[in-house]
Amino acid sequence: MGRLLVVFTGGTIASGFDGQGKAPVSGASRRLKDSLAELFAERGVEAVFREPLGSPGIDSSEMDPGHWLLISRCIAAELERGLSGVLILHGTDTMASTAAWMSLCFGSLPIPVVLTGSQLTLDYMPEDVTSNLRGAAMACCSDLRGVWVYFNWKLIPGDRAHKTHAMHPDAFNAVNGQPLFFNPDWGLDPSPAAFRTAAAGQLPEETRRMIGLDPDVLRERCAAIRWFFAQPGARFEWQGDERFLCLLGYGAGNMIPSVLDGIERRNGTTPYVIACSQAEGGVKHPEGYDRVGMARLAKAGFRVWNQMDRSVEFVHSLCCYALAASFDAPEKALNRYLRECRP
Template sequence: MRRVLVVLTGGTIAGAMRDGKDTAPDTGASERLERLLEEFFDDRGLQVATAVPWGVPGLDSSDLNPQHWIRLTRIIIEELQKGDLQGIIVLHGTDTMAFTAAWLSLVLEGIPLPVVLTGSQLTLDYTPEDVQVNLRGAAQVVCAGYPGVWVYFNWKLIPGKRAHKARAIHPDAFTAVNGLPVFFSPEWGREAPKILLPELHWRPPQHLQNLLRKKETAETISTLARQLRWYLCMPGCAPHFTGEEKALVLLGFGAGNAPSEILQALVSRFENEPMKPMVIACSQAEGDTKNPQAYKGVGIASLAKKGFFVWGQGDASLEFVHALLWYAFLAAPDSPASILGHYLKGYAPGNP
């Protein structure tokens, strides 16, 4: 009998209302989720193996960080090595689900079986609830054998690297950034699909193997959190650069532009520093491919002429850029560009 790994991390899907006012992870809700999945997969001849990486009932996803991502990755790799998995379901809070999905898309690139993240905006004790729609949909995806990392939500299957939470409370929470979701109709879910058995000829990439050999501590994550910084460009506001930055994401406008005074302030702050931070040029405009050298004077790629190595967001989601930044500096701290360059376009120092 093949197994399905179900990872319970917490979130609203494992939550319940408290005093009719707010929602928090709940032990009873987690147990109900396990029973629902066990019944579903038992009818299809699949055995459920449950993992609870941070205990029952888990955590609100707002509190998850890269240290939790690494722990989750270790659990998945260990289970994959047993060789009898049909697929993986990660039950997760919606607030940071897209970030975890982006991370898993990086570390599990090329995986030959389904890894499906799902959750809910409403709890099981709410009427109507969206828990069972998403839970059973994710389970159907696993049975159908669609390989890769996905987010399943509200009848839509979205590639993990393109998922973005666009609505705060509405059950149709996620959109696909610069891509299209796969829509599943109710008829698709009426009958149990034929179980497709994935071929498990997959090995973790060398960068990931190097990362998992290390013992990343909260102190390591805390140090990197001060060195990998995001700055939001807003009219009339200027960020403060500490000088500790190893990588700096400028979240600008349009094609990847920023106020010229911010670019000048960055050049001035690091003018005499022996090592300048890498700059990731991103945009608040969600759609299309970004081109941070398209506009003279305000294009963030112009920093390359001032000695900075600049990377462009391209058509990636902001969640993917964030996960990629952490992966590059955790897995290859001496050569993060070797990972960044695999996914993003670079503008080398001195490049006009």
């Protein structure tokens, strides 16, 4: 028999109308638990339900790195007894960021870790709760491995997910990647699934080390990650406490020249710079332009990393992970996924 962890965090999938609008409610969570318990029992799976953020959970707009750490700690604790899969029920607004974090922490495990949610609550007709919940549950009983977002009959790699629709059920796409399209025959197979099992000893050393970190300490560290969004006429001013400066510029990795001028005037310790683009597609090339290319900061003494073809959500989660796993040398994590620009 497989043993599968179901993590409730809140979000629209566990919400109802509270008189003022949608919000997580305990009644919705109970209905989801009953439905999943029956579904997994039919597949010969022991379902373990946990609520590391409390009941009924939070709106995903409230999600922060401290919450990611609590969820990770919950998963690591259950891995002590072995798991054949993990299902995380989550709000859509920050699901891609959480999926990126989970990919960094648990992506190497030989089991599926699947995040799902919904754009509509069960109060709507039609709704997308049922199809996403059952599809994600079946994916957890499959021979997949790694971290995925399941939505609207698609499995999207967790390190590539990006929310593209505000309300439409087809909410996510894969940034510079391809989704897997769910096979409905998986749900028709009455035979018990053949499960792999993952244990705590299979966690990466970095993940094991940071599990014991105080969530508030991680929140404080990640508060020093600053994003600057380039738009015509925007101006930049230093706040003084930046550890990471993530620049969301244009095209291949370009930035307003006056903004680069202002960054170069920094006195004292220089933060790590991540050169990102509002253009999602393709590999970025911040060295491609002289005056406006963000790689110019490397010549001014900054350490600059290229976003490559990663999503913005992945970049932010990677910065948080780097500060959690190796606070004194976060470049160790950056160098595994991004490319540093040469001076």
